[in-house]
Amino acid sequence: MGRYVLNRLLISIPVLLLISVGAFVLVHLTPGDPADMYVSPDMTKEQIEATRIALGLDKSWVIQYYEWIKNFVGGNFGFSFTNRHPVGEIILQRLNPTLILMSVSLIVAYLSAIPLGIVSALNKNSFLDRFIVGWTFFNVSFPPFFLGLALIYILAVQLDIFPTGGMAVLGQEDDLGSQIMHLVLPVTVMASQFSANMIRYVRASVLDVLGQNYIRTAVSKGLSGLHILLFHVFRNSLIPIITVIGTDLPKIIGGAVITEQIFQWPGIGSLTVASIFSRDYPILMSIVILSAIAVLITNLLVDVLYAVIDPRIRYGK
Amino acid sequence: MDTDKFVLATDNGAFGEVMTGTICDGIGSSGQDTAEEAVESWGKITWRRFCRNKVALGGMIIFLGIILVAILAPVISPFDPNKTVGDFAAAPSATHLLGTDDVGRDVLSRLIYGSQVSLIVGIGSVIIYASIGIALGLLSGYFGGMVDSAIMRITEVFMAYPHFMIIMVIVSLIGPNMMTVMLVMGFMGWPPICRLVRGEVLKVKSMDYIASAIVTGYSPYRIVFRHILPNVLSPIFVNATFGIASAILMEASLSFLGLGVQPPTASWGNMLTSAQSLTTLSEEPWRWIPPGIAILIAVLTVNFLGDGLNEAVGGDAK
Numbered sequence: 001m002g003r004y005v006l007n008r009l010l011i012s013i014p015v016l017l018l019i020s021v022g023a024f025v026l027v028h029l030t031p032g033d034p035a036d037m038y039v040s041p042d043m044t045k046e047q048i049e050a051t052r053i054a055l056g057l058d059k060s061w062v063i064q065y066y067e068w069i070k071n072f073v074g075g076n077f078g079f080s081f082t083n084r085h086p087v088g089e090i091i092l093q094r095l096n097p098t099l100i101l102m103s104v105s106l107i108v109a110y111l112s113a114i115p116l117g118i119v120s121a122l123n124k125n126s127f128l129d130r131f132i133v134g135w136t137f138f139n140v141s142f143p144p145f146f147l148g149l150a151l152i153y154i155l156a157v158q159l160d161i162f163p164t165g166g167m168a169v170l171g172q173e174d175d176l177g178s179q180i181m182h183l184v185l186p187v188t189v190m191a192s193q194f195s196a197n198m199i200r201y202v203r204a205s206v207l208d209v210l211g212q213n214y215i216r217t218a219v220s221k222g223l224s225g226l227h228i229l230l231f232h233v234f235r236n237s238l239i240p241i242i243t244v245i246g247t248d249l250p251k252i253i254g255g256a257v258i259t260e261q262i263f264q265w266p267g268i269g270s271l272t273v274a275s276i277f278s279r280d281y282p283i284l285m286s287i288v289i290l291s292a293i294a295v296l297i298t299n300l301l302v303d304v305l306y307a308v309i310d311p312r313i314r315y316g317k
Numbered sequence: 318m319d320t321d322k323f324v325l326a327t328d329n330g331a332f333g334e335v336m337t338g339t340i341c342d343g344i345g346s347s348g349q350d351t352a353e354e355a356v357e358s359w360g361k362i363t364w365r366r367f368c369r370n371k372v373a374l375g376g377m378i379i380f381l382g383i384i385l386v387a388i389l390a391p392v393i394s395p396f397d398p399n400k401t402v403g404d405f406a407a408a409p410s411a412t413h414l415l416g417t418d419d420v421g422r423d424v425l426s427r428l429i430y431g432s433q434v435s436l437i438v439g440i441g442s443v444i445i446y447a448s449i450g451i452a453l454g455l456l457s458g459y460f461g462g463m464v465d466s467a468i469m470r471i472t473e474v475f476m477a478y479p480h481f482m483i484i485m486v487i488v489s490l491i492g493p494n495m496m497t498v499m500l501v502m503g504f505m506g507w508p509p510i511c512r513l514v515r516g517e518v519l520k521v522k523s524m525d526y527i528a529s530a531i532v533t534g535y536s537p538y539r540i541v542f543r544h545i546l547p548n549v550l551s552p553i554f555v556n557a558t559f560g561i562a563s564a565i566l567m568e569a570s571l572s573f574l575g576l577g578v579q580p581p582t583a584s585w586g587n588m589l590t591s592a593q594s595l596t597t598l599s600e601e602p603w604r605w606i607p608p609g610i611a612i613l614i615a616v617l618t619v620n621f622l623g624d625g626l627n628e629a630v631g632g633d634a635k
């Protein structure tokens with residue numbers, strides 16, 4: 001097991017390097033000079049050149065990449081082109097709101113999806129099952145921005161139950177009740193997407209397990225339905241569930257670009273959009289690479305977790 | 318092992334049909350004709366099974382309707398979608414059935430022309446990434462070894478980037494318009510199909526008819542395209558159909574953020590952009606509800622279509 005993890009980590013190094021080169025090349029292939037961001041019309045040629053040198057833009061790409069990756073590994077992510085703050089600080093500041101939004105959304109989604117998926121599978125082809133499956137199709141097909149706007153229109157504007165956006169009322173940031181009210185709509189949008197996917201996987205997975213011989217054995221042994229459900233069916237359905245969690249988790253860092261944008265949620269997603277519009281390359285590169293690292297780490301954790309949960313899975317030769 | 322194969326072949330009638338055909342081809346008896354006939358009957362069987370699913374059939378009919386609207390847009394659209402033809406932000410009326418937008422363009426006409434963007438980007442990007450994914454997946458699965466591990470590493474790199482975010486960043490960096498959205502989605506979307514095809518190829522590769530084809534002395538090219546590809550097509554089709562649904566959704570999302578198709582070109586996504594302002598959202602609902610519903614219907618019908626197809630070919634591809 002330890003060797004397997006080590007192997008996976010070693011394989012991740014070239015992948016990570018390629019990811020960082022990809023992000024760097026991508027950002028530097030773009031038309032337009034980032035130095036333009038600092039240049040005001042009344043600056044002289046020499047002043048413009050000085051700005052370029054200060055930003056390191058006069059050096060070759062290879063050196064720029066080397067300098068950047070060296071700093072990156074050391075935890076120095078560079079400085080924002082727009083406001084000169086350290087990128088690490090900016091991202092850290094935006095990480096918290098995203099983490100709150102995503103973790104609440106995931107918990108709400110899973111707590112509703114797992115029971116729904118099981119109920120759906122246990123009553124296969126019943127009216128309830130068809131309704132739940134139809135509901136998941138509806139949810140994955142609903143454009144998140146349309147759902148968000150519709151919720152704002154009905155529940156915030158017309159009925160005035162929830163705020164239209166933001167994380168808290170200015171000046172009352174510590175008011176927990178108001179914070180929860182601000183969370184409800186964006187969480188609804190996020191959770192509807194996450195849960196739809198999870199319901200479908202749980203349903204398929206439970207159906208698969210129900211058809212196995214050991215379930216028939218358990219039934220004929222006279223075990224109670226609840227016991228079979230919890231210790232035979234659910235435990236064996238965990239693998240696909242973890243796969244879904246594994247694909248959901250990296251989205252925590254990437255943030256929910258659209259949801260955050262619509263609800264003016266001050267997280268990583270809205271930071272990304274703002275950085276695109278202001279061509280703030282250091283922020284963009286850092287977000288892309290940090291999210292890619294998050295994906296790699298989650299993949300590794302998921303693989304290890306498979307082996308922990310299912311003793312049949314053994315890695316290494 | 319043998320029981321496994323037996324179950325696989327009988328479980329999935331379609332698979333058995335094609336296999337018989339290809340075995341004949343492999344042995345070299347009547348050859349091509351038999352294979353072609355078998356492929357046709359596979360299509361018939363799939364179609365018959367597909368038709369049993371009424372929801373999927375309904376989805377297909379509505380989706381064909383949307384395609385028809387896109388093709389006939391110049392004929393059925395009441396106004397020029399990009400020209401000011403009425404008052405600014407006027408409510409729906411007899412002349413403008415869905416009202417007008419902030420610069421007096423007819424919302425219904427823009428809705429009709431928007432279907433073209435959704436379909437071109439949705440179908441176009443999937444064709445691009447399916448071609449790349451199939452080619453690399455076949456290479457990777459059939460040849461294995463160094464080729465396989467190189468392609469798999471590249472796949473890992475591509476899959477590590479958060480999908481929506483990386484597409485958004487690339488599109489905005491090279492300049493957002495319909496073409497770049499389609500191309501970037503096409504060039505970034507291939508890894509899942511590549512993995513799928515590779516897995517299927519590995520499954521098929523161990524079958525006897527491939528061994529017999531190799532023994533017969535067919536070229537790798539012929540084996541890959543005549544013997545392996547036809548047998549891995551079903552999951553690819555299912556995957557591609559669901560892919561169209563997500564591509565339509567992604568184009569709409571990018572355009573909504575202002576990072577996709579740019580006005581004045583009408584796209585369902587960018588018609589909703591203005592609803593980010595509370596005034597438009599609350600006072601001019603005719604401007605954002607119709608395109609929102611249009612996206613929902615298009616994506617929903619394609620998803621139903623994909624589900625029906627999945628059931629019909631008896632697969633479990635996601």
